[in-house]
Amino acid sequence: MIVVIASFAIMLSYADWDSREKEAQRVAERVTTRTVSEVEYYHRESTQLAQSLVENQARIEGIYKYFSLSTPDYFYWQLERKTSPYISVSLYENIDDLYVRNDFVTGVAIVLQDYKEVYVSTREKRSGEKIPAEDFKPTANSFAIPVSDPVSDKDLGVIYISLSPDVLHGAIDNTRGHIPMAVTVTSPFETEMFHIGEKVSAERENWFVGVTSHGYQVRVAVPKNFVLTGTLTSSAVIIGLSILFIIILYVTLRQTFSNYQKQVVDLVDSIEVIAQGEEGLRIDTSEKDQELLLIAETTNDMLDRLEKNIHDIYQLELSQKDANMRALQAQINPHFMYNTLEFLRMYAVMQSQDELADIIYEFSSLLRNNISDERETTLKQELEFCRKYSYLCMVRYPKSIAYGFKIAPELEEMRIPKFTLQPLVENYFAHGVDHRRTDNVISIKALKGQGFVEILVEDNGRGMPAEKLASLQEKLAQRSFEHEASYSGERQSIGIVNVHERFVLYFGDRYQISVESAEQEGVRYHITIQDE
The missing domain is CATH 3.30.565.10 (Histidine kinase-like ATPase, C-terminal domain)
Incomplete structure (x- = not known):
């Protein structure tokens, strides 16, 4: 029984580990799918934002003027060029509107072809500034969006849209639940854009990989120590409960078999006494349980029936003797009585007393039956x-x-x-x-x-x-x-x-x-x- 309980505890522990492992894998797959979807969404939004900055000739002209003019000249040019309240040629205004409408954007960088300067703007410094191209380094969490002239389809350069590191946290946390995750997003250039969660070894963990349509790679892993720690905790509880159950079972079985043995000994002793001639003795059923109670009651019933059968046979013998009493009294010399009655019957026949002869015959037959x-x-x-x-x-x-x-x-x-x-x-x-x-x-x-x-x-x-x-x-x-x-x-x-x-x-x-x-x-x- 102890081996069975121990085996059962091991099986429960293994089943718990297997369940946790499979659940972690299912959640990791869902997180991978959800993160790929989020990256696709923000890349699509970033692409639309970048394209909105060059969506018409006026805005393209405003960008080029910003790079070619000094700051005072650029402001002077804006005042002269502003012809419509609906179309803004000011790069400052367009960038500021982009920040206002999109909370997830933390920075914008514009790199034009054949220009040695780069425009860099952040949410904290929205007006931005021009820095030398050799000093520019895109932030890790930014999408590089190539832009072109919508009319001539000429390549204009690249616009970098930087995202807040927290944009993916909400979606990942809602999907992973209580399971810790390590999530990384890598650009097509193999640079790490985001890393969310614990730092884990790339070689030791099992990674789930997803790739967006634009080549961004999402990798998700569940730390192995999470499954192991959870399994060890539940296994400790299972083993503790199993040990407690074994102790309770041992004490219960010991008490049960001790009581059972006592009942069996009493049952055997009672049967031996009855077998030695104490027919009136009956097995005590007050302390018998279950099948031993059934055996004791059945044995007592059998003894009662046996005693009753002996009594009935004795009574039948008495009744039979009682029924034959008068016949026994008439057996002093039955043959003499039969012969005498037969002589009287024949004499009555000879005297033509047929009725008397019939009476004597019937009486003789009756007497024979009584004496039988x-x-x-x-x-x-x-x-x-x-x-x-x-x-x-x-x-x-x-x-x-x-x-x-x-x-x-x-x-x-x-x-x-x-x-x-x-x-x-x-x-x-x-x-x-x-x-x-x-x-x-x-x-x-x-x-x-x-x-x-x-x-x-x-x-x-x-x-x-x-x-x-x-x-x-x-x-x-x-x-x-x-x-x-x-x-x-x-x-x-x-x-x-x-x-x-x-x-x-x-x-x-x-x-x-x-x-x-x-x-x-x-x-x-x-x-x-x-x-x-």
Whole structure:
């Protein structure tokens, strides 16, 4: 991680240097272009000013008179020659007007061909003076403008227009911004006209060069120490921040992994204790974070489900034993009982007592089913068992009780716990039949729905009071059951709650039951089992 951060800091420093270098080059290019444009502009303006001094014969004559006459004679000649208020022949007036109209001009020099004197004027001394030609040296920051007679096109000489050294400063400063620049302007004669900014080595710096249409060369360079100094400053900040970040990261990771290690050790220790037999122990999740918290919670949930499954299996065993209790009580000598019942049935047949023979046969079949050790049965067999039981009960009251059972063909082989529907039928015949009526009836329907199985057990018997119904509904809403570890003989072995418990243990959350009843309006059990 430290190597990554250090590499990142180096990359940032390089990126900063590269960005500064490219930005400096872009600005230098813009300064070069802008300076070339400014030089072109001032050369064009200077050319127009020089040409304005010789734009007509009167002004040309005034210049020549100035060079050929003495000063008093020149003034006298001006007085005689002045014929128009719009055309000035006075060199003094024309030069003064040039200074007034153009702030960037600092000096004017006129060199005529075949004359041994030169006229030199400055903004401070506008009237100027004549000096020997051999003593004249043009100022460095001046444009040499050749002039000619506009009529004959004869070369008259050269006029030097000197510019203020500050004329380029504004344009360059506005373009370069905060980046230092070295800017030089060189004339076609390779003399340096302007130098703006720092003094830099011509060999060590990378110069951007631009040339005007008249041969003036503009050279721009950014001092290398500017980019290097700026990069070193930003690099120092980046490195400092990186070191600070590394320290913070180290302290944070040290604290994090120390806490993480503590959580892992606690998790492993807890699992080892549980593996040694402490099934009731759970992993402490109060000090666990993120994935370790997820592992701890998942492990605790798994242990809870495992404990519940063990408990459910134990309860299923108890319920199965409870359902077989009466059968176990009848197993003292089952073969003797079957043989005796078969003897009685055959005797009834011999005596032409067919109805009695049928009753004995159904009772014998019912007894065999009760004594059987099977824990599961098919839905068809369970309904057949209910039919036999209902038939035996109906024999006592043949004119007041009826029953009916219906099962969808595709549900006949469906596996369910044994003795789960018969208790509901038995409960009806024990408590629901109203012997004052002749239309007592119970029905069971097993139907296949879309993704579920529906079992309806309905009767029109006495029903149950609201208090008893509410108590029963509360018990049927429970999904977990608590029983004593030792079997209690006083506990009711077969009943509605027993049926509910065994269905829950067998089908789990796929099973649901509801009950509806009112006094003298019968009872309706609605059982649904979702498909797997």
